[in-house]
Amino acid sequence: MTSAFAARKLMAASAVVVLLAAACGTSATESPATQPPPTASTGPTDTGMDHEDLTGQTVTVIGTWGGDEETAFLEMVAPWEDSTGATVKYTGTRDLNIILSNGIQSGVLPDLAGLPGPGQMAEYAAAGGLVDLGGVLDVATYKNETAPALVDLGTVDGKIVGVFIKSAVKGLMWYVPSVLGAGTAPATWDDLQTLLASNASKADAYWCVGLESAAASGWPGTDWVEDIILRQSGPDVYNSWWQGDTKWSDPAIKSAFETFGDVVANAFGGSIGVNATAFQTGGDALFDSPPGCLLHHQASFITGLGAFATHAAGTDYDFFPFPDINSQYAGAVEGAGDLFGMFHDTPAARSLMAYLVTAEAQDIWVKHGGALSANKNATSYPDDIAKRSADLIVNAQTFVFDASDLMPQEMNAAFWKGIVDYVSDPGSLDSILANLDAVQATAYGE
Amino acid sequence: MTARTDSGASTGTGSRELPRWLTRLPLHLTVLVLMAIWLIPTIGLFVNSFRDPNEVTVSGWWTAIFPPENFSLSNYEYVLGRNNIGEAFINSLFIAIPATVIPVFVAGFAGYAFAWMRFPGRNVIFLTVVGLLVVPLQTTFIPILRLYADLGWNGQFLAVWLAHTGYGLPFAIYLLRNFMSELPREVFESADIDGAGFATKFFRLAIPMTIPAIAALAIFQFLFTWNDLLVAFVYIGAVNPDNLPLTVVVANLVQSTGGGWQYLAAAAFLTMAVPLIVFLFLQRYFVRGLTGGAVKG
Numbered sequence: 030m031t032s033a034f035a036a037r038k039l040m041a042a043s044a045v046v047v048l049l050a051a052a053c054g055t056s057a058t059e060s061p062a063t064q065p066p067p068t069a070s071t072g073p074t075d076t077g078m079d080h081e082d083l084t085g086q087t088v089t090v091i092g093t094w095g096g097d098e099e100t101a102f103l104e105m106v107a108p109w110e111d112s113t114g115a116t117v118k119y120t121g122t123r124d125l126n127i128i129l130s131n132g133i134q135s136g137v138l139p140d141l142a143g144l145p146g147p148g149q150m151a152e153y154a155a156a157g158g159l160v161d162l163g164g165v166l167d168v169a170t171y172k173n174e175t176a177p178a179l180v181d182l183g184t185v186d187g188k189i190v191g192v193f194i195k196s197a198v199k200g201l202m203w204y205v206p207s208v209l210g211a212g213t214a215p216a217t218w219d220d221l222q223t224l225l226a227s228n229a230s231k232a233d234a235y236w237c238v239g240l241e242s243a244a245a246s247g248w249p250g251t252d253w254v255e256d257i258i259l260r261q262s263g264p265d266v267y268n269s270w271w272q273g274d275t276k277w278s279d280p281a282i283k284s285a286f287e288t289f290g291d292v293v294a295n296a297f298g299g300s301i302g303v304n305a306t307a308f309q310t311g312g313d314a315l316f317d318s319p320p321g322c323l324l325h326h327q328a329s330f331i332t333g334l335g336a337f338a339t340h341a342a343g344t345d346y347d348f349f350p351f352p353d354i355n356s357q358y359a360g361a362v363e364g365a366g367d368l369f370g371m372f373h374d375t376p377a378a379r380s381l382m383a384y385l386v387t388a389e390a391q392d393i394w395v396k397h398g399g400a401l402s403a404n405k406n407a408t409s410y411p412d413d414i415a416k417r418s419a420d421l422i423v424n425a426q427t428f429v430f431d432a433s434d435l436m437p438q439e440m441n442a443a444f445w446k447g448i449v450d451y452v453s454d455p456g457s458l459d460s461i462l463a464n465l466d467a468v469q470a471t472a473y474g475e
Numbered sequence: 476m477t478a479r480t481d482s483g484a485s486t487g488t489g490s491r492e493l494p495r496w497l498t499r500l501p502l503h504l505t506v507l508v509l510m511a512i513w514l515i516p517t518i519g520l521f522v523n524s525f526r527d528p529n530e531v532t533v534s535g536w537w538t539a540i541f542p543p544e545n546f547s548l549s550n551y552e553y554v555l556g557r558n559n560i561g562e563a564f565i566n567s568l569f570i571a572i573p574a575t576v577i578p579v580f581v582a583g584f585a586g587y588a589f590a591w592m593r594f595p596g597r598n599v600i601f602l603t604v605v606g607l608l609v610v611p612l613q614t615t616f617i618p619i620l621r622l623y624a625d626l627g628w629n630g631q632f633l634a635v636w637l638a639h640t641g642y643g644l645p646f647a648i649y650l651l652r653n654f655m656s657e658l659p660r661e662v663f664e665s666a667d668i669d670g671a672g673f674a675t676k677f678f679r680l681a682i683p684m685t686i687p688a689i690a691a692l693a694i695f696q697f698l699f700t701w702n703d704l705l706v707a708f709v710y711i712g713a714v715n716p717d718n719l720p721l722t723v724v725v726a727n728l729v730q731s732t733g734g735g736w737q738y739l740a741a742a743a744f745l746t747m748a749v750p751l752i753v754f755l756f757l758q759r760y761f762v763r764g765l766t767g768g769a770v771k772g
Binding site for chain 2: 089091093094095096097098099118119120121122123127128131132134135136137138139242307308309310313330333334335336338339367399
């Protein structure tokens, strides 16, 4: 969902040769001839913590985490630093592309880095920039502790090159128990409509929607459309759609847009309010008195943002999962996460990478709140809400990754813009979808 | 605001001419109004930097002033409490000062040479240098990163100093050359007659007469390098976060999901302090310097 697509244009086709040369050169020179044994031998219950002495070595890490997230990350790596004597040098930026796309071509890269998305990860892997983690991680334990869909997303040509060290569940419906009643959980979309209609008098509008997010404005709407497609038409349509095989003008996609249109028509602040409200504060009207809206649809990380951050989880607000629309596709969940990869195969980098995916490390991470772990065995969630969100991923019958994040950047950006256009003028849906079809025809061509 | 002379009293007979301060009044009012409009966003930011984020999202900053809201320093405390902020401040000075001094020096020599020394290809070289103004600096990242990688300079201050010098020089040379070429020819001719060499003419004549332009250039370059995020981030970020300047550290107060934005206003004012001081000290040169290179193209 991060923006940062401009830098990608630097990657002209002609640069591929350069890119290959640079990346190969790097890995050839930086790989020590003798590698320490992978941590596989430590057994599935062990933490995977490497106890070798790495005193004086440093690992450079780049990630998207800033502020309190950065603090949490540094706390997560602190036990590893204490145990090995090595140092982590962390740089945070929300524009990973600028470092990585320049770096992959110049060979100047951090040891470990967050990856902007699965698409870029595949490009870096194809260029030989990413180290195969098969020999770095305790693969059996990793696969055992991680949702298969997430493992697959980090795998390119049978090699694990990216791992999720943080995840999020999309499509949660947030509500205030004192308004809708504790334990509210409509099972189907129709039940949800009934629930809204019977509580209509309690708030100004049914829904809170906030789409503003600077250059990425519109993305919360893409989550809406994705959630609806997944439950209306099923994971097969969902997958063929983001892969570029199902057209945007397809009835399944159009119908999802129209369902989203119904939501916007009943949204707090009208279409202008929806487009002008920042996603971080999009649900704040839930807590107004009288409430501005009854429900807010947003991912699990909203608990750290806006008015959610200053209210008590579980008592002031709660969530229920996105209800099923077509019973045939019940139990589907959409999620997202932060991919992480390794560019330099050094002993310290290997050790840190292996440590980061362990439940021990992930426990420290999730304790801070606002983050879910991709690791099933990380259970130290600060509250019931976070724990239930994490369970959704673990127990999902069908787990899919955020479709817009999987699309080519150009398609993703057009999707964002399409959402904003549709909200401001629902009547122009056909021309918006036709335009998205035109982008789809070229964006996948590379 | 200007001379409030005794014009009204001394004429006594009821002058037909309005007093000077009155005729100037519309001008001053216009300037004051423009200034106020210009300052409003900054004032708003300043007020918001003391407010609670939840208040900021529901009411305008002007509502916080009357009656005064519960202002707090908590945003500033958070920013100053980040353990790398002090280091980043020093890093910013370490980057901005040499990255200002070096290009100003080089541009001084080059500007003088282009303006007063005769050598073959002078105009071609000058035009080439000025032509470099149109090269977007983003296109230079990859080749320079590779060059630095060979030299082992990535992550060091030197890398950023040289990068800023390169990016700043075309404009710096353009500005100083144009200013110096405006200096009176007679001064240099009489110096020639007295037997002064190039060095004497440069240090004793050209430089002292070019001080306003040099000061203006120094302000420009300092502001550019102090506020720069991209260049420092690209040449330092991947390999040595310990050397990152304030801009990068401040930008990273915001979380990946956009939380923590309330700290940016406070951080912006802390960042602004240094350029503000530099500007106040050198401001009288600033306006003069703005038109310095404009007379002759």
